Amino acid sequence: MLPLSPFLVSVALMLVIGLGCLMIKRDMVRLLIGVEILFNAANLCFIAFSTQNIGFVDPFAHSVVMMAIVLDGTVIAVGLAMVLNVYKHYKTLDIRKLRRLRW
């Protein structure tokens, strides 16, 4: 059974870094990187808690995390494709410029 606290400290740090990145940055690619850090924090939390059974490591958490990594990759790929198309139309990556869609 691994000690839990280093993993939880890293998860908390990654959550703070990812949310701070989402709140402070204005570049869309950096926002995508922030989302990716949040995904990885969630996955690390799953893996850390899966080692807390006495005698075995829970395989279900590992399968969930493996599937989640694949799905995160696709989500980020679609997000990057959209950022590329945004750059084609708006000629900028600044998220604050995406304000044309208002009533």
Added chain:
Amino acid sequence: MVAQEFISQGINLPLPLFVLLVGGIISPLIGILAEKVGLVKLREAWMVIVSGAAFVSNYMLYQDLSTSEGDIAVRVIAIWGQNPPLGGCLEIDALSIYMAGSVAFIGFLVAIYSVHYMERESRLTEFYTLVTFMMAGMTGIAMAGDFFTLFIFWELMGLSSYVLVAFLKARWGPIEAGLKAWPSSTGWPER
């Protein structure tokens, strides 16, 4: 007390989900074939057939699960050949048949209406594939029995839906709307 069935042998999928997933996988091949042969309406016909078959198979599932006492049995299917605590499962009851049936019915209407509505657009093969996979995702959400299966089908639905929002990428509106629909599946705060 409603009757319960438990299926755990082999790789099983309920019929509506099977029809929609296989229909979505075959749909690009149908698109390629339609462009080669020159029958451009083949893709639309395939989408109408698949969604109609999903609706009919929902009805067949309903009749399959109806018991002689007048209520509907709950069927638990272990999809990956493992029993539910260690593998994903689908749990089909009356509510999931109702939700999957309405998804298939609305999808059938969407298929019929988009024949004329999307007539002048290009990339129709991608469009019909995405719509079919979105219907498959929603059917899977209605039938999911645990959070793992729900997560997979949620992402299937989410990915297809925000690509569909940004489908007409030649204009700025759909792109911006797609980027603003993207956090609905990832948690990006709306700005």
